[in-house]
Amino acid sequence: MPTTSPTISATMAARAVDAIKVYGSGDTEVHALRGVNVGFERGRFTAIMGPSGSGKSTLMHCMAGLDRLTGGEAYIGDVAISTLNDKELTRLRREKVGFIFQAYNLVPTLNARENITLPLDLGGGDIDDAWVDEVIDAVGLSDRVTHRPNELSGGQQQRVAVARALATRPDMVFGDEPTGNLDSRTSSEILTFMRSAVDELGQSIVMVTHDPISASYADRVLFLDDGKIVHELFAPTTDSVLDAIRDLGH
């Protein structure tokens, strides 16, 4: 396991080059990202931490094609996001990117399996049922696939969300505090599963989190403050993450 920043290269799953994001203008200007350079390797699990307003969510949103950078460039694989129009961006999100949000991840009118295959269905292509079954199996939902979200527990719902994020075999899965709404036992279930998705299925995951325990599941933790990367940790433990936060003065 590497212990230093990887050199940013085009073969990475995702990267940001001189990423700048400014909200508003004039007096109300807010610099959310002030020139961030970061690369995410394939088959790695990265956590992004930082205080509120540090720019961590902005970074993730911009890299995932949900928001646009003011300056610099974000890439998924070798695709520069700023060059895409809305249609291409939608397609990128559908095919190359997976999402896990904190809550309300599922469409209430669709059952678990339909939620999982939703991005594939929207794409309209043939569905690799074997792969979908494998993913469903991996998240342990085989006996729940016909249930609607309101018939599932919070943990189960989140597992469906993870499965959906993996179903398209995306270049990168982005998690926005994916366990923020769950109790610690369910959290650890989900994180363990995300960990195994990286280790066993070779998936790449970036996750924004507040929680040092969650961060400890990652291979690498990036610390953001005031729109810049201020620190990083490799092979983190809960303690080393807490230490780093303390050292950064928060």
Place this chain on the structure above:
Amino acid sequence: MFKLVRRGIAANLGRLLLTLASVFIGVAFVSGSFVLADSLRAVFSQVSEDIFAGIDAQVQAVEPELSSGFDLPRFDGALTEDIRALDEVEYAEGGLFAFEQTYTLDDEGEVNRPLGPPVFTSSWGGPSPVSAFTLLGGEAPAGQEIAIDQLQADTAGFEIGDTLTVALPTGQPEEFTLSALIDFGEGGAGGSYFNLFDLATTQRILELEGQVDSIVVAAAPGTDTDTLLTALDAVIPEGLEARSAEDVIADQEEEFGTVIDLIGNVLLGFAIVVLFVSIFIIYNTFAILVGQRTRQLGLLRSIGASAAQVRTMMLIEAAIIGLVAAVAGLFGGIGVAWLLKQLFSTAGGAFPDGPLEIQPRTIYVVVVVGLLVTLASALIPAFRASRVSPLEAVRDGGRKERSMLFRVVSGSAVILPGLILLGFGLFADIDGTAERLAAIGVGGGLSFLGVSMLSALFAEPLGEVLGYPIEKVKGVTGRLARENASRHPQRTATTATALMIGLALISGVAVLTASLLRTFDQLLEEAIVADLFVFEENQGLPFPAVVVDELEKLPEVDAVAGFATIEARVDGEVSDVAAYETATGIEVVNVGVSQGSIDVGTGGIAVLSDRAEELGLVLGQSVEVEFEDGFVTELTVEAIYQEDGFIGAPFVVDRALSSEHVASDDVGFVGITLAEGFDITAARTAVEAAVADVAQVVVQDNSEFRAEAEEQISQLQVIVIGLLVLCLVVAFFGIVNTMALSILERIREIGLLRAVGMTRSQLRASVRWEAVIVAVFGSLLGIIMGVLLGWATVTAVPDITGLAIPWTQLVIYLVVGAILGVIAAYFPAARAARLNVLDAIAHE
């Protein structure tokens, strides 16, 4: 609390505006019907006053009990001289007035006439203190001269000095020189045409030598009306009466009033239907708004607001909307009235010009109606809002849907009395149209309400079925549309209700008109033996019987009969009586004689079997018949017949008898069978030539006759459906509103869908198909209801015997419903597609 109300309205302005629009349409229509009726009433009383300017009294025949024509009874004009001789009289003038008797002809020999209003013939001696006509230019007509109204002159392109050919009741057109242009009162012609001649000429061409139908009188200076009337009473013979101008004006206003009230009430009826439809829309909007604000309301409750305060807050919000809509509707109504006036004018029924009248009554009614409708619709949501518990502020509770059982019980509790009342209104033996209409209206309203409540039960399964093909074709987009449409069955059902009612009424009318046509077809098939018909082209008005004589002379004609409907007293009861040449009539019309022979001759009468039973008349018995001229005779029952559909009367006498005793010898239509051995086309040309001098008539065969009837029935249908389209407009707003509100509820879900790769166009399609499912659901229910309603009506009306269901039209309505859904979804869909993904996901 008012602050909360204000904020509530401000926050939901867009959707409340749409709600407002649906109240507005209904209210504007109510206001429009009042304003139109009041304005017409004002204008017509102005016209009456203009016409009677300078007149103090009028002498006319006492209105007879039996009257077969449209015109007043005539009397000897010599009376005018006796009246002029009275000291109390300054001026007196006898006049003769006739309905649809003379027509000016155009270059092709066709009659000039307006589309709706009638053509009048009148005597006119030129401007005088008592004349109803105003001279616009030229000289009063004398001898072979004619004066016509400005409208007719403009339309036909006549100028003073032109020689006009005029079709006359004598059957011999004559030429007259146009000497003057006139106006009736001042701008009071109302689209009618007037042909004026001097009195002697009028008497000659109407074949009423020496006769008049009224004498208008101006009192000598210093003579009051009562004295004048007493003096007149002394000279006029029995059967005539002298009345003051005030009384005559009042009578005329009442007569106009009846017609105007009818127009006003028909419009008001449509307005009520539209309002009824909008109740569902308003209810839905408030219900959804309450659902969306559950959290906020719970918070209010938890910080100490009482249930009553929450309820009041909701109701005040509704009251403000209602008030704004009512005021807007009041003014909108003025626009509606103006539009309707223009519409009537272009349809040929020009109303005299006049300002639009806004009576205080209109303002009260409109404001009260707007407020009440909105408040009533908001009542249930307001109570639901007040039942929100403080706990629901913290719990993220979805809306609770009502239980199945509750829906079945409450829906049935509404629909059953509704159906009973509707059935009662349609089938029961009720005296009085108002009571019958009230029963049908209230029963129909309750039935619709009940169907709406029950339809929530099939909203889900039917939504699934309707969505199935869409899902097959459109994949997951269609699947989402289908799921969303059946997500809130009550909401879908209520939204669809507005469309259902509109389309139910439209389909009902379609079934009714199709059945009318089918009945007419059956009638033609069974009752008609004639090869050709002659009738007045425009409105089937009576025309001179001289046509019959002309046709009898033709060798090509085998049998001819002229059919008139007169009024007579048969066995003590006033009744319509058909009069035609009974000897030849049998070869023209089949009335289904079951006993005896229809050739009743001048001493006999034929009786419809039902009526014979009622009166206890049997073949060979004699019955007393009194004609309008007072002639009483005993006629022998020579025949009993079964079918009155075509001749439209329960008795038949021979025209040779009746024409001796009625003032007007006009017939409604003439039927002809052609002799064998003649070429049909040539024979027809001969017939056409023979009737050419009575220019207002046309010759048609069975299929043309049918086409004509079909066109008239269709025209009526178009007008009724045109008014009902307003219901569809309201329903359309309802779909827009519900879709917009539903999307607002689903913003986060939409954000998620977009995030995981739904394109904008897929999102739009999904919203669109959802609206289509809701719309088709409503349309389907509406069409089914409409067919049932039409069927019930056809069964209830004994005169309509052939039920016909116009499938093609119904399918078109279904497609129109679906298209309405597509259009209604446009803005909500565009709005959903425009949402920023991140904002949508973060939306609370």
